[in-house]
Amino acid sequence: MNYYSTNHKASPASLQEAVVKGLAPDKGLYMPEQIPLLPQAFFEHIGEMGLTEIAQTVAQSFFGNDIPKENLDAIVADALNFEIPLVEIEDGIYALELFHGPTFAFKDVGARFMARMLSYFVQERNQENVVVLVATSGxxxxxxxxxxxxxxGIEVVVLYPSGKVSPIQEAQFTTLGQNITALEIEGTFDDCQALVKSAFMDKELTSQMFLTSANSINVARFLPQSFYYFHAYAQLARKGKAGEMVFSVPSGNLGNLTAGIFAKHMGLPVKRFIAANNRNHVFFDYLYSGQYAPHASVTTIANAMDVGNPSNFDRILDVYGRDHARIVADLSGQWHTDDTIRKTIRTVYQQTGYVLDPHAACAYRSLKDGLSPGETGIFLGTAHPAKFRETVEECLDKSVDIPPALRAFMHRKKQSQPLSSDFEEFKKTLIRLS
Structure with a gap:
C-alpha cells in the first residue's frame, strides 16, 4: 500500500519510505491510500482471539503487502509481549489498562512496534547513520x-520541556545512555515539536544524517495503536457485553484518538468517541465551533495532554474529508480543570477503590458526564498512576505503590543536555552528535 501526504503536494511513498522518512517532504503527515475494511468473519470470531492474534490480523491488513507475513507476525508478537486488560470500574464503565508494558504507558504499543519495524527496514536498506527524533510531553x-x-545503527534524540514532565517520566529516558540522548528544552512541548519538524525541513541536516521521527506523526507509531481498540471489543464480546461502545480518549497530540477512528473505519462497531481534554482544549473548541485556533500550551497535572497545536488534527480532518458535520457525528468533547481532575481521582478511589492517573481521570470524567443510557463506556488508562505519584498521593492522601521495574529508573544517574528552543542551537547540537 502507498502512503500520501495530508498536504497532497508530495509524491506517494511506499510503507518503507513513509516509516523511514517520518514526515512527508511537503511537511504533511503520511496517510494510507485506503483504510481497509476487515471481514465480518473477523468480528464474529474476535471473542475467541487473543491480543497477539488480533493485532497480527489488523497489522496484516495495513502492512501485509509490504512486509512478509512471517516477519510482520514476529514484529507484532515481539512488540506486544504484555497484557492489556479491560477492567470493570462500575456498571457499564470499563478501564482499558494500557500501562502494563515495560515503561508503564500506552505508548509502549506504538513505540515498540515502530522500533521493530524501523529496524527491519534499516536492515533491508543497509542504512547507516539513522537518527530518530522524538518530542515528548512525558x-x-x-x-x-x-x-x-x-x-x-540507530541513534535516538529525545526532546522534552524542562520542568514539565514528572520525575519518573524524566528518569525513564534521561538515565539510559548508550544510543539515547536527552535534550532538556527551555520551553513547552510545542517548542520541542516545532524543533523536530524544522529539522526535517533543513537541507543541511538531512544531507548529513538520515532523520526520522518516532512521534505519532509516524505511521508506524499511530497505526498500531488501533490494535487495542479491537482487543477491548474482544474482551467485551467474551463477557457478552459488546453493546453500543463509546470510547473516551485522553487527547493531546490526537494520535491515540486517530487510531481509534481508524479502527471504526475498519469496521469496529464503535458508536462514538469522546475526546477528553485538559485546559489545552483546542480540539474541544474546534468540535463545538468548527474553528481551529491553535495556541501556546499551558501546564497542567495531566502533562501528556499539554498540547496547543496537535499534529494529528490534520489526519482527523483528512479521514472525514474536512467535513465538520461528519466529524462531530462521530466525536464529541469534554475538557476539565486540574481541580476537577484531582476531585475525580479522589472520588473514584473513595467509591470504587480504583486508582486513576490524571489522564485517565480526565477520560473517566468525560465518559461519566457524556454517557447515555444503554451505552457501554470504555476509557483509556494511558499510564500507571505511580508515574504521577506526587499528584495522585496528594489526591488520595495515601502512598501509591511503585512497581519495582518503575522504581529502578529512579536510582539511575540523569544524563541530559539543557538547550534553548532556538533552532540554530538545536541544529548545531544534532550535527555534533552525528
Whole structure:
C-alpha cells in the first residue's frame, strides 16, 4: 500500500519510505491510500482471539503487502509481549489498562512496534547513520527510548520541556545512555515539536544524517495503536457485553484518538468517541465551533495532554474529508480543570477503590458526564498512576505503590543536555552528535 501526504503536494511513498522518512517532504503527515475494511468473519470470531492474534490480523491488513507475513507476525508478537486488560470500574464503565508494558504507558504499543519495524527496514536498506527524533510531553520519550535502546545503527534524540514532565517520566529516558540522548528544552512541548519538524525541513541536516521521527506523526507509531481498540471489543464480546461502545480518549497530540477512528473505519462497531481534554482544549473548541485556533500550551497535572497545536488534527480532518458535520457525528468533547481532575481521582478511589492517573481521570470524567443510557463506556488508562505519584498521593492522601521495574529508573544517574528552543542551537547540537 502507498502512503500520501495530508498536504497532497508530495509524491506517494511506499510503507518503507513513509516509516523511514517520518514526515512527508511537503511537511504533511503520511496517510494510507485506503483504510481497509476487515471481514465480518473477523468480528464474529474476535471473542475467541487473543491480543497477539488480533493485532497480527489488523497489522496484516495495513502492512501485509509490504512486509512478509512471517516477519510482520514476529514484529507484532515481539512488540506486544504484555497484557492489556479491560477492567470493570462500575456498571457499564470499563478501564482499558494500557500501562502494563515495560515503561508503564500506552505508548509502549506504538513505540515498540515502530522500533521493530524501523529496524527491519534499516536492515533491508543497509542504512547507516539513522537518527530518530522524538518530542515528548512525558510518556512518548520513555517508550521510544526504551524501545530503541541498544538497537544497532540507530541513534535516538529525545526532546522534552524542562520542568514539565514528572520525575519518573524524566528518569525513564534521561538515565539510559548508550544510543539515547536527552535534550532538556527551555520551553513547552510545542517548542520541542516545532524543533523536530524544522529539522526535517533543513537541507543541511538531512544531507548529513538520515532523520526520522518516532512521534505519532509516524505511521508506524499511530497505526498500531488501533490494535487495542479491537482487543477491548474482544474482551467485551467474551463477557457478552459488546453493546453500543463509546470510547473516551485522553487527547493531546490526537494520535491515540486517530487510531481509534481508524479502527471504526475498519469496521469496529464503535458508536462514538469522546475526546477528553485538559485546559489545552483546542480540539474541544474546534468540535463545538468548527474553528481551529491553535495556541501556546499551558501546564497542567495531566502533562501528556499539554498540547496547543496537535499534529494529528490534520489526519482527523483528512479521514472525514474536512467535513465538520461528519466529524462531530462521530466525536464529541469534554475538557476539565486540574481541580476537577484531582476531585475525580479522589472520588473514584473513595467509591470504587480504583486508582486513576490524571489522564485517565480526565477520560473517566468525560465518559461519566457524556454517557447515555444503554451505552457501554470504555476509557483509556494511558499510564500507571505511580508515574504521577506526587499528584495522585496528594489526591488520595495515601502512598501509591511503585512497581519495582518503575522504581529502578529512579536510582539511575540523569544524563541530559539543557538547550534553548532556538533552532540554530538545536541544529548545531544534532550535527555534533552525528
Amino acid at each position: 510518556d512518548t520519550g520513555s517508550a521510544v527510548a526504551n524501545g530503541f535502546l541498544g538497537v544497532k
